[in-house]
Amino acid sequence: MKPILLKITSGPAISFSARSDSKSYKNNSWHYHPEFELIHVIKGSGTLFAGDGVHYFKPGDLVFIGSYLPHYWKFDTQYTTESPEKSYTELTQFKGDFWGKDFLSIPENKYIAALLEKSRKGLVFRGNKTIEAKGILTTLIAATDTRRVILLLELLISIASCKRSLHISSAYHHDNIFTQSERITKVYNYTLQHFKSNIYIKDVAAIANLTTNSFCRYFKSCTRKSYSQVIAELRIGYACKLLSEGEKSIKQICYESGFNNITHFNRLFKKLKDVQPNEYRKMINT
Secondary structure, eight states: OOOEEOOOOOOTTOSSEEEEEOOTTTTOSSEEOSSEEEEEEEEOOEEEEETTEEEEEOTTOEEEEOTTOOEEEEEOGGGTSSSOOOOEEEEEEEOTTTTOTTGGGSGGGHHHHHHHHHGGGOEEEOSTHHHHHHHHHHHHHHOOTHHHHHHHHHHHHHHHTOOOEEESSSSOOGGGTTOOHHHHHHHHHHHHHHTTSOOOHHHHHHHTTSOHHHHHHHHHHHHSSOHHHHHHHHHHHHHHHHHHHOOOOHHHHHHHTTOSOHHHHHHHHHHHHSSOHHHHHHHHTO
8 A cells, every 4th residue: 555645635725724723633654745844833733754763742732744755644642532632733735836846946936946855854833933924824714815825934034043953853855765664554553552562673573564674674764764763763752842841850760751770761862862851851842
C-alpha cells in the first residue's frame, strides 16, 4: 500500500484552502500532499511525525509543512476516542504555483520563496512575532475574493520574518514517497504507546510483519534513521515536554521518559539538544 496521497479540496470558487478544523481524528495516518500546509494549533496536543523528525505539538504552535513532505498528526488519546475532547486548529493549504509558475521567481518574492524551500523540512515557529501571523490566518479564513490572496501573501511575509523557528526533519526529500502507509502508521502507533517502557525490536518487527533484520532495513529506508534513533528522539522530546510543564525533578523526568539510567539520559539529552536538562529548563522559563 502506497502512502496516502491526500487530495485537498478547495472548490470551484477558490484556488486554495483556508479553514478551521475540529475533527482531528480525520486523516490520522502517514500521508502527503502537493500543497504546503500552515497550521495553528489552538486546542489539542500530540505527536507530529514529519519526514524523519518528531515534534510534540501543543496549543499555540504554528507549524509549516512543506509540499510532499510525508507527515502524520497523531493527536493524544483524549482527542481521538469515540467521545473525544474537542480539538481546534486553523489552517491554510495551497500549491506553490497556484498564483502562476513564475510568481515566486520575481525578486520581490525572494523571502517567500526561501520560506517555502525551508518548509520542505517542516518548520515550527515560536515567539511574539507569530501573534501577527495567527491573526492574519484567522482573518484569511473569513475572507473572500481577491482579499484572500492578499492575506495569504501577508501571512507568508509575516512568518518569513519570524526569527525563532526550528526544523522538524533533516534534509528530507520525497524520493521514498512510496513508503507503505499502513505499515509505518502501525509502527508509529505502537511506538507512541510503548516508548516510555522497554521496546524490543522483535516485537515492533512483528507488528510490521517482518523479520528483525528486514524491519531494520525497512524502517531506515522509510525514515533514513535507525529505529533506536527515533526512540531516543521521542524520549528526549517527551522529556522536553515535561521540563516545560512543571517542577518535576530531572531524575523523575528521566524515568518517566523511558530511561533507566540518569547518566545516559543526561548524555543523550546534551547530544540532541546541546544543553543539559537543567539548562534547557532555565532557557524555556526565561
